[in-house]
Amino acid sequence: RSASVWPARSGVLQEFAAEGHGDCVTYGGVANPPWYGGRDVIGFTAETVLTRSDFGMDALLGPIGDAVTVTFSGEFLQDS
Numbered sequence: 760r761s762a763s764v765w766p767a768r769s770g771v772l773q774e775f776a777a778e779g780h781g782d783c784v785t786y787g788g789v790a791n792p793p794w795y796g797g798r799d800v801i802g803f804t805a806e807t808v809l810t811r812s813d814f815g816m817d818a819l820l821g822p823i824g825d826a827v828t829v830t831f832s833g834e835f836l837q838d839s
Contacts, residue, residue, distance in 0.1 A: 787834075798837040806830045 787802030809827045812820065 795836060796839070798839060800834050800836050802832070802834040804830065804832045 784803060784805045787804060790800045792800065807829050809829060811825050811827060
């Protein structure tokens, strides 16, 4: 379920709520480093929180915890 989407040079590109968690995709911006021969690079980071007990993993919830934060960072390089 999307809460808001807007174009941006950098910052939060899209925020959405899933199962009461605040998940987001952050747009890192566009760069044009000389070592890529004039091609643009676009970066992003996505983050969400999964709850182990939602997947039936309820052992050691006290010592280990229930919430697991998953973070993914990536970038796209413009085709030549």
